[in-house]
Amino acid sequence: MEEQALVIALVGVLGIGAQWLAWRTGWPAIVLMLAAGFLAGPVFGIFNPERAFGDLLEPMVAIGVAIILFEGGLSLDFRELRHAGDGVWRLVIFGVPIGWVLGSVAGWLAGLVWPVAILFGGILVVTGPTVVMPLLRQSSVQTRPSAILKWEAIVNDPIGALCAVIAFEYFRMISERPGATLFEVVPPMIFAAIIAGLLGYAAAKAIAWAFPRGAIPEYLKVPVLLTTVVAVFVVSNKIEHEAGLVAVTVMGIALANMHVSSLRSIHPFKQNIAVLLVSGIFILLSSSLSIDDLAYIDPRINPGFILFLLGLLFVVRPATILLSLAFSSVPWNERLFLAWIAPRGIVLVAICGLFALRLTELGYADGNILIGLSFAVVVTTIIAHGFTINIVARWLNVKGNTRPGLLIVGSTPWTITLAEEMRALKTPVMIVDPSWQRLGAARKAGLPFYHGEILNEATEHNLDLAPYQVLVAATDNEAYNTLVCNEFAHEIGRDSVYQLGASTAEDDKHAIPPSLRGRALFEAGFGMSDVIERSQQGWIFRKTTLSDEFDFEDAQAKLPEAAHMLLLLRDNGRMRFFTHAVKPEPRAGDTIITFSPPKAKSPEEVAARKAERATGKVQTT
Structure with a gap:
């Protein structure tokens, strides 16, 4: 118990300390948090979250991701779509399948067997509000590309998780019953996602009805809201794995567009809890790494890893954006900017950590590789995009006014x-x-x-x-x-x-x-x-x-x-x-x-x- 309390305290100090240092230096906060966790965990061995929390670590991270996605959904108002709607729906309808296919090919180039590469390709369609939102706050980007990046990050997160679930369920089914087809997997998954979305919408409707009518006292509004989010997430996951991410995202977006005036008073709290969760989860996940997890991404051992990263940065993302936004109203300079900016974050790492264990149970040895590979993707994309977003935005003339x-x-x-x-x-x-x-x-x-x-x-x-x-x-x-x-x-x-x-x-x-x-x-x-x-x-x-x-x-x-x-x-x-x-x-x-x-x-x-x-x-x- 004392070890757990010490780990919680150290996670808080390292996470918030990294956020403060990012504020003082202008460096991407995610990079500093990953570095802090990596130094505290595998390098110096100050603490080991898996040893301290055991089986509780996975549900802790999962619930934290759910609350982050809900908070991100609360920031999405449909009125923003008048500026970015054309680009957003194209990136959801066309961008997800294109990104999935190209990401799978890139995973295969990294040396993954096809089943693991296909599952990893599904996860790679996510970008994530935990990294996109801080980057947009630190830089000054014009309204439309900023809105497209924000909507894509929040909406595609649960979709990427569902893509991974579809791939996993299909490979699990064919391992048990050779000859099974996708039609036996996809329709039930889509149905489960719809049910989860309806559950999230119903929860949002109940909150929107109860809060303005005084059915919940002011001091209980935040506890009731957070408890409802966790309950919706857990119940939806009982329906289907990772369907909870869909439910909480829908709940957040629905509440944001029901314009519940009493929610305005809790905005500061939800922002604070999101900062704490982002900091904590990144420290926990990066400190959970082991040196063995990183052996696969050593270029001396696996030269294909470099090809994978180069393909991800310079082929997969640009091709996904340019094909999805072809013949759209989005100007070319904004398309090129979106084609470069695609940092990955918590959801990628969390989902990879979950499926690494499940793939290993199915007999795919490459499953364990996903943990180190996901961190490598996060670090590479955050450094590449985090340190160049201002330069690229200025070069492509999508930079907003930088003077206060x-x-x-x-x-x-x-x-x-x-x-x-x-x-x-x-x-x-x-x-x-x-x-x-x-x-x-x-x-x-x-x-x-x-x-x-x-x-x-x-x-x-x-x-x-x-x-x-x-x-x-x-x-x-x-x-x-x-x-x-x-x-x-x-x-x-x-x-x-x-x-x-x-x-x-x-x-x-x-x-x-x-x-x-x-x-x-x-x-x-x-x-x-x-x-x-x-x-x-x-x-x-x-x-x-x-x-x-x-x-x-x-x-x-x-x-x-x-x-x-x-x-x-x-x-x-x-x-x-x-x-x-x-x-x-x-x-x-x-x-x-x-x-x-x-x-x-x-x-x-x-x-x-x-x-x-x-x-x-x-x-x-």
Whole structure:
């Protein structure tokens, strides 16, 4: 028991540590997690999950994969298909059989016997949300190719598992009864998948009915949802092996498109649980490897292994995409991008681990090879695609805007002027307001705008929020600003949502608790009436660029005494706001934006200020 507790703790530390290191370095998180698990397991022998958990390891991993697929399904809204629908259905209908055939041939080239190669080829049609979603988060890819990759990853995962089950059941049947045909295997499998899908849909319908009607108390909603997912998965697997993956995927997609408002409150939790599960499963699986499992993929022992990997990267995936999307509406540059990006993840490894044991029981010695081969595929594809996705996206012109964007809620003269200043500094900006009349000034200035309610659920599908890493809520309603910041804090980050503060001391007495608010703009905590009053007095925004010779103190000496620092803009486009709680540290190369009176200091005043400081520096800008 103590060993199991130690393994759980180490898995958590290694998994989350790898995720943190990926965030700091920009490296693909999956690569770091695989490396951490491999070092902790077969290399240094710090722990062995199979010894610690025994027979419980397989169901633990299986349930974790099921929850990950369900969480991925919750992110799929059918409204996205208006951008990517043509490509998605082609990759499901045509891409799966093409990829299966070509993957089987590649497995045969790797030296696998045909039955094992065919089963492995079925598993290879999966890509997986556990690797695709982190890659899309770390890179900035345009909407359509990003949506196609996301839908393909989540929808094809259970389909790939079913392909492997069909192959396994067929070979099991012919080993027991030579002469059996595919028609004796495929129709029952399809029927079982349909039943599992209907079970998942029924569970989603029950949740969608119970949650909004108060049949489940708020504190039990997450436990009930997770318990239902696990129950649906287990029951469906009783119907047919791996049918549970179909059921939980259908359940997630169905719930996502029933638009249950009460599910919005659990989004942060489901994202957190997905991160924990992805980290844990990768560490567990990679640390479960043995040196013997990797002997087969040694090129000195098996030269066909290199041919297999090259064929997978440069023949199987490109041919699958280009044949599936032939004569489609997807542009050629996006087809070529999709033809390259196909990282594999947890589902591939988990299913290979499951069928390796079953194939060995049927007498296929190559079954054990699948474990090492699946890890080699995961590592190769993640390194090849993870480290090149930005380069290829830029080369094929499917790269989105890489500079952090600013989303401004509320169209007022002050926000219009701020947006113009930021646009001049090449920062992507978007003004959102439900009033067409108030947006008139933004339209006249030629600024990007969105006419609609930012809190409306439809907005996240009609407006691509991915380019905007900072939000400023600056309407004349403080409570509304707080509501907007609180709603987007979990998605953008609590430290990246800002709002104007209370307008008067009297308002401040009845202020909304700071824990609910966004960060208050300006160190003085100006409210909307404050900035309106100063704008009427002629206050303006000023830009000052710092250098080694002209530092922050020099900039302050040049500005009017009453000027207020609003934000600084780094060379890479990152925005850091001055707030009542945080004062960023300016450095050379930063651009300081201030809100200040129209009259600047005279040269004599600046010189006097400099003399007081007695720094002896020379102003160059």
